[in-house]
Amino acid sequence: MLSGMHPHDGPLTRLRRSHEQAVLEQLRKYGPLSRAELGTRSGLSRTTLYDIVAGLVTSGAVVAGTPYVEARKRGRPVEKLSLNPAAGEAVGIDFARRAVHVAAVNLAHEVVGSASEGHAGDLSWPERVDIAVRLLDSLTTGAPGESGAGGSGRAQAVHLGALRAIGVGVVGPTSDPGSESAHAQGIDGLPDLLRKRFGVPVLLDNNTRLAALAEAVWGAAADSGDVLYLRLSHGVGGGLVVGGALHRGRHGLSGEFGHITVDPAGERCECGKTGCLETLASLDAVLRRYRAAGGRADSPARFLDAATAADPPALEVLARVGGEVGEVLAAVCHAVGPGVIVVGGELAQAGNALLEPVEQALRQHLMPLARLHVDVRRATLGEAGSALGGIALVLHETPLLTHYPQPVSEENA
Missing domain, CATH: 1.10.10.10 (Winged helix-like DNA-binding domain superfamily/Winged helix DNA-binding domain)
Structure with missing residues (x-):
């Protein structure tokens, strides 16, 4: 004891x-x-x-x-x-737009297992929580699933009785439960719902920011404490890790790189502005641009197949998108000075066809001294990244050793 x-x-x-x-x-x-x-x-x-x-x-x-x-x-x-790995475990849950991802890590930072399940975009929160519970139940039995931070295999059994906390990622800005913005997103009751199901503290944050934290702890930027992460998916967002700590900003609005204006005369964005990076570099936007250039793919997966096959319209679109992304990243770099830039999301699967134009634009738009200190890397954690980020949030921000004597208060000193 x-x-x-x-x-x-x-x-x-x-x-x-x-x-x-x-x-x-x-x-x-x-x-x-x-x-x-x-x-x-x-x-x-x-x-x-x-x-x-x-x-x-x-x-x-x-x-x-x-x-x-x-x-x-x-x-x-x-x-x-x-x-001691037996001292407890932490669980991360990522409630993505159309899927639930879960992961579990013990206190020795060993990834016990991870699992995912897709769902319809309009699924209710209780139903999404049911999916998370079912996925975690599958890990408690050692059911087949992803094990480790990026690989696949047979998961070890998760002991939910040793659970100490849950880190949760959701889409969009996060703020205090019960606030007006939380109510508008429909997430104001989510922490309470999870606490009732699991009986442990719940930490909630934007899932893209959590992916940034995961890449800094377990992934592509594990050797750097200052990381700029950009996710190019159905939406475009990002996260900042500064000095090894996740930066949220006031009201949880940090990392909204997708809403930096690229073309003031461009398309209207969901946020209400025009010409945001998201209107140019999200999966749907890239697919539209590809088809306008003569491409035939009708899904992001087929677009990526076309890029892998060196289809000229696909490479042309990726070159333009990479240039736009690189210009935005250069502006952010001048403000925060990261050591590593990690590019993730489905579009990053295009590899060098996207990353090389990004790096070229960075070299063009960064001041000369900064060019020597920025390293662009592709994310390595895949779809489990945000769930792992939820775990990193727990490990970094909550006292998990509940059986260990707490520090003596000044009152009792």
């Missing part, structure tokens, strides 16, 4: 507890770390750190192991420390 670790509550005990909390916080946020990495992140001296780690390993809060990594030429493999 982790509780009862500190029978006395003197100054030295409180100091030790704060050191333990610092170590646990780093492992909760970043997953397995070596002692050297922990020392750098926590700021503790080597002697103090080793003493604290030894106590946490003895108590069972932390486990040590040597992960399978690339062969080392000399020396012993570096031992990694992580939170």
Whole structure:
């Protein structure tokens, strides 16, 4: 039992507890770390750190192991420390426009499993929650599904009894439950609905922002704490991770890159403005532009097939879209200065036919110094990205170790 670790509550005990909390916080946020990495992140001296780690390993809060990594030429493999995987699990749910995606991760940052199911766009929230519950039930039995952050296979069993929190992604801006905007989106009752079904805290955010966080934690930008993510799908949106933290903006309006004006004389957007990037680079818009250029594909999937086959109209449209996207990204880069740009969504499956024009436009529109510090990458997490982002939100922002002694308040100090 982790509780009862500190029978006395003197100054030295409180100091030790704060050191333990610092170590646990780093492992909760970043997953397995070596002692050297922990020392750098926590700021503790080597002697103090080793003493604290030894106590946490003895108590069972932390486990040590040597992960399978690339062969080392000399020396012993570096031992990694992580939170005890049996201490609990976090679940992420992505309520996309026409599908529900779920994923589960234990406290050692190991992805236990993921699963998805499509549905009609007008499905009610209780029915969507039913789908999420059914998908999670399939993971509890180890039913076939996606395992790991990007691969597929047989999922491990999820133990919902060990659940500590749920991170949830939804389409569109998010704000406080009960607010006017939440009511307009129909999501004001969703957190309560989920809490009643699962009996744990619920964190809710925009699903595209959560995909950005997931790519920064597990995906294409796992080596960078400053990430600009753009999703090109049925809608166009994005997210910013700054200093390893998700940036929401006031009223949850950060990352609406799809509503940056590209052509003031262009088509009217759903947001009420004209010429937004979404009117040019969403899947439906790209398909319309392709057919206007003489293309014959009648679905986004067939358009992507045409691009893979180097169909000239498809490549021409992607070149124009990539240029427009790159121009918008350059403007955002000048404002926030990311180290990595990740492009995701179905349209990113076009690969270099899209990404090369994006990079060309970036080089053209970025100031020379900035060109040296921006790296464009394709997203790697696929449709499970937003659900994994919900888990990252939980791991980064909620105290999951509910059996661990809480920090002493100033009142009791």
